Amino acid sequence: MSDGGQSPRVLVVDDDERVAASLARLLARAGLEVVTACGAEEALASLAAGAFSVVVSDLQMPGRDGLWLLARVAERRPAVLRILVSGAKPELDGLTEGAPVDHFFPKPVDGARLAEIIRRWGEGG
Numbered sequence: 324m325s326d327g328g329q330s331p332r333v334l335v336v337d338d339d340e341r342v343a344a345s346l347a348r349l350l351a352r353a354g355l356e357v358v359t360a361c362g363a364e365e366a367l368a369s370l371a372a373g374a375f376s377v378v379v380s381d382l383q384m385p386g387r388d389g390l391w392l393l394a395r396v397a398e399r400r401p402a403v404l405r406i407l408v409s410g411a412k413p414e415l416d417g418l419t420e421g422a423p424v425d426h427f428f429p430k431p432v433d434g435a436r437l438a439e440i441i442r443r444w445g446e447g448g
Contacts, residue, residue, distance in 0.1 A: 331377045332356045332373075332376055333350055334360060334369055335347050335350070336378065336389070337408075338385055339381075340359070342381070343360070344359060346408075346432060346434065346437075347359050353434070353439075353442070358375070363386065363392040366392055376404060378406065379408060380392050389409070390422055393422070393424055394422070396423070404441065405424055406440075406441075407426070408427070408430055
């Protein structure tokens, strides 16, 4: 949940800067504060430097993937809402079971639905 009724602060992580920027624009239009990171290592640095209540991460990234990142987020900041996005839906069967993922969105991401879930979570319900 976000603090004090403020809009959740969202970290969007994707190795493709254009995809991250596009998703960030969709969420910003919904009134959310959004920061982007290009990959898992940059995302962890952003998390260490600032407070986020939501992390939206792509699954397939070079080096460390989205599941690895969200597991680190769960360890370090368990109250953070963790959302995984991927264009590889058939490969995900059973992959997220038991993983530290609160929601999964296939690509292309329905930005309005994603923003609704984030806002609802930020309101505590």
